[in-house]
Amino acid sequence: MESLPDVLARLGGRATSAQLTRATSKRALAAAVRSGAVVRLTKGVYGLPGPADAEQVAIAYDGIVSHQSAALAWGLPLLTPPEKPHITVPAKRRPREGPPAVLHWATIDPKDRQPRLTSLLRTVLDCARILPFGEALAVADAALAAELSHLRLIAASLTLRGPGVLNLRRVAAVATVASGSFLESMMRALVLAAGLEDFEPQVVIRRGRFWARVDLGHRKARIAVEVEGYEFHGSRADFAADCRRYDELVAAGWLVLRFTYQQILNEPEWVIATIREALKQRMG
16 A cells, blocks of 8 residues: 555645545544644645645645746746745635745636636736836736737736736736847836837848847837846857857947846946937937
8 A cells, every 4th residue: 555645746746635545544644644744735635744835835725826926837037036935815715824925815716726826817917016017027028928918918907906007007018029038028128117219129130141130129229239148158159150240230330239137137227328328329
């Protein structure tokens, strides 16, 4: 006969009392709980001991994984992961004791009950209510790239009320599937927040047989804004190709501004001031 921990491991780390007693017995289950080999997550649901993941915490509160924790589950980018799981519980549920969590009280869609996870749309809406504009925009851009409908996002944002709804509607209005990365979304958010108009994501520039796609482009001023992550050139050939690309863009009449991850996150005022000055020079 399998041990209860073995049964739980085979069932993915959590199971109902009915599943466990079918494989062993009620007496064995009670003994395993007393010894600490098995932990009771909520009424009728058991798991293995150890740090609880977001889904286990949701089960403990009889809620669903939401907000930043749901964004992680959907593979959406975050600046920093949440220190504690974000869990949404029914609006009229009384607080109960449980593992460390950030609790939110709201209506839960029955379709989200079984997976214990907010839908992709609901996740974006929830994050846009509580995250800063840039981080929320990065989440929304990535969700659109994951095939969330932009029209659905806008329509849903217009039906909602309450805290954070202005940020939510702003994010929904300017989100785009064209953003290439989390850092590009953060850069675009800075430009939008500063009121700098006419910068487009992923602009294609051509010169003869040469062509390149830049992160943000201002066609009239011919300014290309490029964001640089932590990556380094992998070889001399990569470095030479990067230099050639830069030179071709300049030869095509474009001013190329390159900003690093640290500058975008830690020196946003300088970044915007630099772009403003470049616009002033190029536009006369």
